[in-house]
Amino acid sequence: MTDIRERDFRGVDLNLLITLHVLLRERSVSRAAACLHVGQPAVSGALARLRAVFGDPLLVRIPGGMQPTPRALALQAALVPVLQGIQALVTEEPAFDPGATQRTFRIGLPDWVDAWLLAPLLARLHRDAPDARVQVLITDRFRLPDMLAREEVDFAVGGFHGAPGWQHQRPLATVHYCCMHRPGLLGGDAALTLDRYVALPHLLVTYRNALEGTVDEALRTLGRSRHVAYTSPRFSSLPRVLQQVPAIATVPDVLAPSWQRDFGLVRAPAPLELPPIEVVIAFHAAREQDPALRWLFEVIASIVDAPAD
Template identity: 45%
Template sequence: MFTIRENDFHRIDLNLLTVLLVLYREGSVSRAAEKLHLGQPAVSNALARLRDMFDDPLFVRTAAGMTPTPRAETLVAALGPMMEQMQQVLFQPPSFTPATATHVFRLGMSDWVERWLMPELQACLSRDAPGITLQVSASDPFRDSEQLLQREFDLAISVGQSTAATLRREKITSLQFCTLWHPEQLPLETPLTVNDYVGNDHALVSYRGSTWSAIDEQLALQGLSRRVRYVTPYFSSLPAMLKRIPVLATVPAGLAADWVAHYGLRCSPVPVETPEIAVSLLWHKSSDKDLPLTWLRTVLSRVIKALP
């Protein structure tokens, strides 16, 4: 926290400090007035106020012009760099150079989004922005808005729907669901039939521990139901489980290629209607003009749209 005494600044006018610096540089009231686009009386009046403010003549008229006093020399040496820095902060547009930036981003996402997205994103950043660090926090569709509002992370890759008034949501892509199993455990053909689907046990991912989902609602409309033997809030444990026990798992289709390639699973469209998975970026409105985060949103959008 900055420790400043506000009352000390009540009698300070930054325009006077500008006059001080220009007078020092030009050594002449008339030339300073010309540079400042002011009349000579205005500059003379400013100098009088500066003398009163610092209780020092500051400049003495000599044959060589306006000669600074030791007090003026000290002030200019201290104030000059400060005023230059203030000018850069106030008037130069901020910049962000990914190739040389050393920035830390806090991202929120579920474990399946991390598995689906992060290998490609991290490869992209390692190549184009090697100084960037990503810190991933676990989230889910029911919590990511709340976590953003509490500033637990800077940006969420969200599959939720709710958006608080102070947040922004940008849909990037949509995914479908698919059903996977291991052929050594379940010798099923593709595409799965509804009878195959309800005739075998299921592992279900639920962030709230429920054994019922939108798929069960669709099955119920047909007078059908399935047996859920295992419920977990995590997708990461499912591939190894499918290799060991005869169950089906219905997951976002973005995981299918990786799971089929690395775990020898089989994949089929879900034989009942399922909702789409809307993948969005979610961030706080106060970060709309944050250059590093704007850059990251652009990179994320490009990478997500290119993923299977």
């Protein structure tokens, strides 16, 4: 049995940890006070005590709110599972029952993952968890850490590399790239060669208004470049553009079947080697033991692993 040394808790009011949790979630003394049903001076005093206990500012003022320090984010990742464990002991929370749940799941998805997985996921939930609700928020690897820290989403699905340590990830799938264009663009049965590829105008999805991306990095290693004629933050806008414009788009290959079926586009292998997208389920470390999310992760994994029709 782990030895708990009572003396280590001297001078520490465990209620301060609840206040810390709410402050890190709300990032506002006034909002935290409202959630805790106490006055703002009490929360300000608690924050001062917390800073003294941990020897760290924890939250610093920025325009429009307060920003947690790295130490505060590490504390949040460690603290929330502890509080959830105590809450489970007190409330005797029952095991998760998807058939009875009325929970709202907030899921962050890049729009290409939305197009790939949302329909089969909602169909599965309609069957197995008919009273559950789903809110989808569009995200990307740049916005996701802050969205998870603010609890705007429960988890996200996508290619989220370069994540902070408190953002846990569950591997889901490896997705490769392919090229999409309208019929007749290459003429007859002509193959998409690298020379033809770089000569065509390109459509690019970018989340930070850049005119370059993964393809351009790969082309540079070959001493080549392309002309990006159009950019968008959404993959969903590309198929209709490709129907009308003699251009090409290099996209995750999971989009190809629906773009071929619904928009009459043609698929071709990319004429250069591109790094695949390692798709993961990303979530805050504090949600590791959430039984509802763990069930939903298994549902999503089963959809990805199901054989294509």
